Amino acid sequence: MTSVVSSEPSESGSQTLTISVGPQHSGSGHMRLIIEMDGDIIIRASPDPGYVHRGTEKIYELRNIIKNIPVIERPAIIDASNLNHAYIRAVEELQGIEAPPRAQYLRCLLNEMNRITSHLYWLSIFGVFLGHTTMFMWPLGDRELIVDLQEKLTGARITHSYIVPGGVRRDLPQGMKEEAIKRTQYLEKRLEEYDKIFFENPIFTARAKGVGKLSRDEAVKLGAVGPALRGSGVDYDVRKDEPYAAYPELDFNVCTRQEGDSYARSMARIDEIRESCKLIRQIVQKIPSGPFRRKAPIVVPRGESYSRVESARGECSVYLIGDGGDKPYRLRFITGSYRNMAIIAPVLIGGHMADMPTAWWSIDYWPVEADR
Amino acid sequence: MSASQKARQQPDEDPIAMLADGINVWIGKLGDIVHTIVDRTPIRHVINWGRIYSLWPVNITTACCSAEFGAASGARHDLERFGVLPLGSLRQSDLMVVEGTVTNKMAKRLKMIYDQMAVPRYVIAMGDCSISGGLFHDSYSIVNGVHEFLPVDVYVPGCPPRPEALEQGIIMLQEKIRSSKVYEHT
Numbered sequence: 001m002t003s004v005v006s007s008e009p010s011e012s013g014s015q016t017l018t019i020s021v022g023p024q025h026s027g028s029g030h031m032r033l034i035i036e037m038d039g040d041i042i043i044r045a046s047p048d049p050g051y052v053h054r055g056t057e058k059i060y061e062l063r064n065i066i067k068n069i070p071v072i073e074r075p076a077i078i079d080a081s082n083l084n085h086a087y088i089r090a091v092e093e094l095q096g097i098e099a100p101p102r103a104q105y106l107r108c109l110l111n112e113m114n115r116i117t118s119h120l121y122w123l124s125i126f127g128v129f130l131g132h133t134t135m136f137m138w139p140l141g142d143r144e145l146i147v148d149l150q151e152k153l154t155g156a157r158i159t160h161s162y163i164v165p166g167g168v169r170r171d172l173p174q175g176m177k178e179e180a181i182k183r184t185q186y187l188e189k190r191l192e193e194y195d196k197i198f199f200e201n202p203i204f205t206a207r208a209k210g211v212g213k214l215s216r217d218e219a220v221k222l223g224a225v226g227p228a229l230r231g232s233g234v235d236y237d238v239r240k241d242e243p244y245a246a247y248p249e250l251d252f253n254v255c256t257r258q259e260g261d262s263y264a265r266s267m268a269r270i271d272e273i274r275e276s277c278k279l280i281r282q283i284v285q286k287i288p289s290g291p292f293r294r295k296a297p298i299v300v301p302r303g304e305s306y307s308r309v310e311s312a313r314g315e316c317s318v319y320l321i322g323d324g325g326d327k328p329y330r331l332r333f334i335t336g337s338y339r340n341m342a343i344i345a346p347v348l349i350g351g352h353m354a355d356m357p358t359a360w361w362s363i364d365y366w367p368v369e370a371d372r
Numbered sequence: 373m374s375a376s377q378k379a380r381q382q383p384d385e386d387p388i389a390m391l392a393d394g395i396n397v398w399i400g401k402l403g404d405i406v407h408t409i410v411d412r413t414p415i416r417h418v419i420n421w422g423r424i425y426s427l428w429p430v431n432i433t434t435a436c437c438s439a440e441f442g443a444a445s446g447a448r449h450d451l452e453r454f455g456v457l458p459l460g461s462l463r464q465s466d467l468m469v470v471e472g473t474v475t476n477k478m479a480k481r482l483k484m485i486y487d488q489m490a491v492p493r494y495v496i497a498m499g500d501c502s503i504s505g506g507l508f509h510d511s512y513s514i515v516n517g518v519h520e521f522l523p524v525d526v527y528v529p530g531c532p533p534r535p536e537a538l539e540q541g542i543i544m545l546q547e548k549i550r551s552s553k554v555y556e557h558t
Contacts, residue, residue: 023478023481024432024485030438050475051434051475052435052478053477054475055511055512055513059511070507070531071508074507140443140447141448143443144447157534158440159531
């Protein structure tokens with residue numbers, strides 16, 4: 001539903017056109033963008049979020065800390081365990097307990113799998129946006145391999161509720177190690193084929209290189225996070241800068257690109273998939289033996305805690321206040337997409353309307369996660 | 373003022389307009405006869421067969437079940453083998469899959485989109501949230517079930533439903549269309 005809102009002459013005498021993109025639009029998802037154009041050039045863009053605002057922060061205050069786990073996952077179900085991990089770390093910090101080392105490794109294993117599935121889902125939708133149907137089918141098909149692994153580990157395809165206070169719900173199943181190594185190696189081979197068909201494709205490079213520029217200074221100033229920030233050349237990753245769980249013991253690189261355009265942001269994500277494949281193999285080989293869960297209290301003690309993790313779309317943070325009951329007194333929950341909403345307008349302004357899908361989706365803005 | 377409006381104002385003086393009105397009445401009566409013939413003869417099955425295998429869903433995602441809808445459209449589950457091709461425009465689509473929670477803000481748009489779709493149109497409520505509010509039933513900003521403002525044909529429970537469940541829902545909808553009358557939905 002791309003409809004004309006108004007058409008008024010500007011002060012300089014030229015005619016501008018204001019159009020509304022979404023919410024019924026294959027390119028906008030569950031949000032609306034109000035775009036003002038001069039000819040074909042976007043001169044003003046303002047996002048209209050809130051179509052999926054479900055009031056989760058109020059709901060967190062009504063459920064006890066265990067029942068909150070499924071609710072906390074729902075904002076980004078393709079990246080559920082990263083969000084869950086942020087919440088559980090805040091709860092554990094307040095309760096003063098720490099999960100056993102095996103559980104820390106299992107948490108990282110699921111987090112990395114979620115990162116891969118989330119990026120592959122993004123890539124498939126990116127393919128649709130650019131009219132590349134093969135790139136819609138391939139990543140979704142390869143994503144199912146990792147989704148199967150998640151199902152084997154946790155029992156659920158995408159909403160796992162796997163990470164609980166004091167550890168994880170289930171131990172590593174039999175044969176998981178070999179399966180994970182085999183599938184990640186296969187995925188790495190497939191990524192080379194993606195490069196051939198999509199990322200080195202002259203049509204894609206012409207549409208993505210130099211489109212949606214975001215300079216390093218602007219990205220830092222506006223508080224961008226995740227691959228959108230690393231695509232602009234900032235070397236910032238919570239896993240490296242404030243290591244948590246088993247990440248200090250694992251060897252991986254932070255993937256950055258210098259150009260700051262749509263292509264750089266896309267390639268930062270593809271590099272991250274490669275790093276995550278390496279991380280999964282490291283985790284299943286290095287995982288220590290021992291218990292995977294310990295007893296944890298059901299109450300949140302009085303106090304405050306703050307935790308942050310690197311989710312697929314950037315830094316996700318949880319600020320928790322407990323009052324001694326079994327429910328959180330207040331739970332502030334900020335996700336990567338919410339922070340990245342600030343860079344939607346600067347990325348779009350100055351570009352062509354035809355480049356809007358490329359520039360917009362290269363941010364990987366997931367409206368459900370931003371609205372909460 | 374267009375020519376047809378002028379004609380409508382002075383019907384007695386314009387013989388061509390009178391003739392046109394008469395023809396319209398007869399076409400209307402002919403339409404009723406055609407409806408009866410179609411619904412009582414095997415033509416019905418031919419038309420229903422066409423509808424069953426071209427269920428194009430409208431591009432509206434309301435919440436997080438869209439992830440599983442995407443997975444169902446993808447390579448492994450491939451909804452296109454049931455004729456579900458999620459690339460149609462609003463006026464050419466027959467099916468609305470309500471993918472998850474409907475907030476108060478989205479409900480108005482959803483109704484607007486439903487009203488613009490051409491008949492016959494079908495609605496699948498996918499996920500617990502669109503059936504009854506689900507996990508967010510006590511939230512201040514959501515509609516507890518899409519049936520409050522849209523006629524739902526098939527409910528697919530799950531939070532989120534697996535792609536197989538969505539496929540099952542689509543097969544159920546196809547069964548429903550197969551046994552329905554052609555002009556039932558107008």
